Amino acid sequence: MKKIAVIGAGKWGSALHFALSDKNSCYITSRTKRDIPNFISLDKALECEYLVFAIGAQSISSWLKINRLNKNHKILVASKGIEASSGKFLHEIFAEYVGIENLATLSGPSFADEVSKRLPCALVVSSENRSLATDFCSFFPDFIKAYASGDVIGSEICGAYKNVIAIASGICDGLNLGNNARASLIARGLVEIARFGKRFGARDETFLGLSGAGDLFLTASSSMSRNYRVGHSLAKGRCLDEILAEIGEVAEGVLTSKAILNLAKNYDIYTPIANEVALIIDGKEPKKSLSDLLRH
DSSP states (O other), X not given: OOEEEEEOOSHHHHHHHHHHTTTSEEEEEOSSOOOSTXXXXXXHHTTSSEEEEOSOGGGHHHHHHHSOOOTTOEEEXXXXXXXXXXXXXHHHHHTXXXXXXXXXXXXXXXXXXXHXXXXXXXXEEEOSSHHHHHHHHHTSOTTEEEEEESOHHHHHHHHHHHHHHHHHHHHHHHTTOOHHHHHXXXXXXXXXXXXXXHHTTOOHHHHHSIIIIIHHHHHTSXXXXXXXXXXXXXXXXXXXXXXXXXXXXXXXXXXXXXXXXHHHHHHTOOOHHHHHHHHHHTTOOHHHHHHHHHHO
């Protein structure tokens, strides 16, 4: 049994702690002390060889600057997003503190509530170190099928970008545009993710697999998705701050849309759906975005 610590005790971190406890000595920690089994201090957590990060993507840089990792820690990044302030991908941020051979990324369709109910799902662990990816795959319980991959950037982009398309899908349903429109949006969203990802060296097969199509179809078609709910509420004319306060947890697609918008401009990538999501978040009328998407 391996000693693993999950950093972050939100819904996703708690679900991962629950799942990884089946086969391992798994602990959990967060900024605020929680009255949950195997909760330990951060100092104790950092004594574990294997760490699973499930904190908000926009908080990772500041967390790493304050806290102490060592080069031998083996990291599984379960957060999904792109840092809005810098445009950096998460593996780039972690690589400043940990050797790339000790880094892996978790992706795939996985609502926390269903994982906590032991409902079956399949996930992908991506790392440039195949042995590390295989090790992390072996830590998951029998109700989760974990696959190893070498496409870190592809898995990471899919996991981040699908949240932006989920906001767009929620807007689509909030405007009552119908099933045809939602299916069209999700399909074109997958094309857009692939176009963006390939610019950074992602592999084609990743977009059609669990990290890409699998996670996108899940997140963009269910009200269980926080990002979908953000989009649905925006379409109803509600204020973003009010929506996020009601949800009570991070909706990564909000700031990731702005990161994608900036990266797309810098690298000359055509990302019409993500661009319109970013503009709606900044106050553009959703029906005007729909009109612009249909015209161009």
